[in-house]
Amino acid sequence: MKSLIIFYSLEGDTKFIANSINEELEGDIVELIPVKQIPTTGFKKFLWGGKQVMFKEKPELQPISADLSQYDLIVLGTPVWASRFAPVFNTFLENNNISNKKIALFCCHGGGKEGKTFSDFKEKLKDNQFLGEIAFEDPLKKDKEGNLLKAKEWIKSIRQSF
Template structure:
């Protein structure tokens, strides 16, 4: 099954996992990049990211191209911000109605909690689509664990 992984990563955790999944599934990657970057450190990172997520903002993204006829499955990846999906992912979903015809899954990286709520909000944003599989990881790049590798493999197995 041809798969596209669409993801946003601020600190590298989501990018780290997206590349692992892409390698296992031989999937293509699309990293979402907002035109206006989010702060990467300190209080500003949490304030602006959390505010943007809670307000369901949809920032402008740098140009990208997707040939929807090439994909049967789309996997979303995102860090959890204020128990929500990241705004760049929200923009992507809003702008791509072709997603309604695809098999969808998602993975989330978090430092604390909120991924379950974020998946619910993601499903609400998808307007009728459901997620066939989900995966939650805790800071997988900065806090690697053997169990993460097992979880990633199980997630991939459920999608192939």
């Protein structure tokens, strides 16, 4: 089974979970990086990020080189922004046609839970099979070790369902 993790992370939480999952999968991993990064300090990040979600923006991404057709399992990971996936995924999903894949979803949130994050992904990726989804609350700040184990156990159970 060949796996690919695609994630975005502004402050490291989603990256931490993506890397933890990949320690189990030992597959490929791609970080979505916007050409223009939004500020990470103070309240500005909420203004910029919230605006991007509200206006359904598609921020330009740095090029990625993965050929999605090669993979059996695709894992998508995002922080929750205004109860939805981060807008970089608007760009990614528009530029990449994903169908007939097995997909697993994870997100990191700040306590408000996943909101519409997973349902929006499923709506946009209708022609795929979803194997599971899981949410983490600020894993770098809250129980890092527990979240690492949670991520590994989750992906092991996904892999077993193959």
